[in-house]
Amino acid sequence: MSRDKVNLAQKLSLFGEQWSPKIVGELNGQHVRLVKLFGEFVWHHHDDEDELFLVVKGRFRMEYRDGEEWIEEGEFVVVPRGVEHRPVAEEEAHVMLFEPASTLNTGNVRDGLTQEVLDRI
Amino acid sequence: MSRDKVNLAQKLSLFGEQWSPKIVGELNGQHVRLVKLFGEFVWHHHDDEDELFLVVKGRFRMEYRDGEEWIEEGEFVVVPRGVEHRPVAEEEAHVMLFEPASTLNTGNVRDGLTQEVLDRI
Numbered sequence: 001m002s003r004d005k006v007n008l009a010q011k012l013s014l015f016g017e018q019w020s021p022k023i024v025g026e027l028n029g030q031h032v033r034l035v036k037l038f039g040e041f042v043w044h045h046h047d048d049e050d051e052l053f054l055v056v057k058g059r060f061r062m063e064y065r066d067g068e069e070w071i072e073e074g075e076f077v078v079v080p081r082g083v084e085h086r087p088v089a090e091e092e093a094h095v096m097l098f099e100p101a102s103t104l105n106t107g108n109v110r111d112g113l114t115q116e117v118l119d120r121i
Numbered sequence: 122m123s124r125d126k127v128n129l130a131q132k133l134s135l136f137g138e139q140w141s142p143k144i145v146g147e148l149n150g151q152h153v154r155l156v157k158l159f160g161e162f163v164w165h166h167h168d169d170e171d172e173l174f175l176v177v178k179g180r181f182r183m184e185y186r187d188g189e190e191w192i193e194e195g196e197f198v199v200v201p202r203g204v205e206h207r208p209v210a211e212e213e214a215h216v217m218l219f220e221p222a223s224t225l226n227t228g229n230v231r232d233g234l235t236q237e238v239l240d241r242i
Contacts, residue, residue: 005190005198027171027199028221030151050148056195069126074177077126078148098219100149 008034008056012094014121019113021097021105023120033097033118035105037089044107045084051099052078058093062086129155129177133215135242140234142218142226144241154218154239156226158210165228166205172220173199179214183207 011024011034018038025032037060053062054076061070062077063086071077079085087095106114132145132155139159146153158181174183175197182191183198184207192198200206208216227235 003185003198003200003204005192005196007193007196009195025173025197025199027173027201027219028151030149030219032173032197032199032219052146052148052153064124069124071126072128074130075126075128076146076153077124078146078153079124080148083124098148098151098153 006032008094008096011121012036012056015119018092019105020115021118023118026101029101031097031099031101031103031118033099034121035095035097036092037087037095038092039089041087042106042109042111042113043084043086044109046079046081046099046103046107048081049100049103050078050080051103052076052097053087054096054098056094056096058089058091060087060089060093060095063088127153129215129217132242133157133177136240139213140226141236142239144239147222150222151219152222152224152239154220155242156216156218157213158208158216159213160210162208163227163230163232163234164205164207165230167200167202167220167224167228169202170221170224171199171201172224173197173218174208175217175219177215177217179210179212181208181210181214181216184209
């Protein structure tokens with residue numbers, strides 16, 4: 001495990017794809033991932049994993065079946081396991097994720113957005 | 122578990138004490154904590170926990186027995202379990218921690234800086 005520091009902006013400059021999380025850190029079986037959001041993701045949940053979204057740049061809307069909340073720069077939200085959710089970004093947003101290494105981006109759903117293998121950058 | 126969002130700046134405005142981590146989120150057995158650093162902490166390590174420090178405001182120096190590194194705003198470092206370290210901040214720095222809920226702030230050391238019980242804010 002590296003103890004070298006990670007600069008979020010520098011890592012974010014290394015890729016352009018949206019909805020494609022990149023692994024930038026690992027600790028205690030958890031991943032730190034960076035992802036660029038734009039548009040509507042797929043509705044899904046994670047059976048066994050809680051998932052943290054911290055906005056590094058921009059903002060996005062987290063939709064739930066019973067409501068929604070805008071998450072702004074410098075804010076985070078934890079989506080508990082089992083809770084169906086859909087992130088939506090009207091403009092590109094840059095987000096840091098903190099979640100178990102086992103977490104599949106589309107949770108219980110497999111579709112064109114599913115990323116089975118994530119790059120480490 | 123709350124799915125309400127957390128605003129880091131708002132939470133940081135709620136306390137002034139330094140070296141006293143506050144719990145602001147919990148997921149997968151891990152805590153999200155906020156802490157204000159100023160001056161020199163105590164040398165310590167964690168036997169079983171890797172620890173992430175993300176700088177929200179300011180900068181600090183992470184010292185190791187064989188070197189040191191400045192961690193700037195928008196950067197994080199993961200200190201692997203077993204690695205002796207000492208955070209030092211020449212000016213007050215605001216830091217978000219990700220670490221197992223079991224993590225004691227002073228690790229293997231007990232002294233005046235040890236916080237046995239952390240507030241949730």
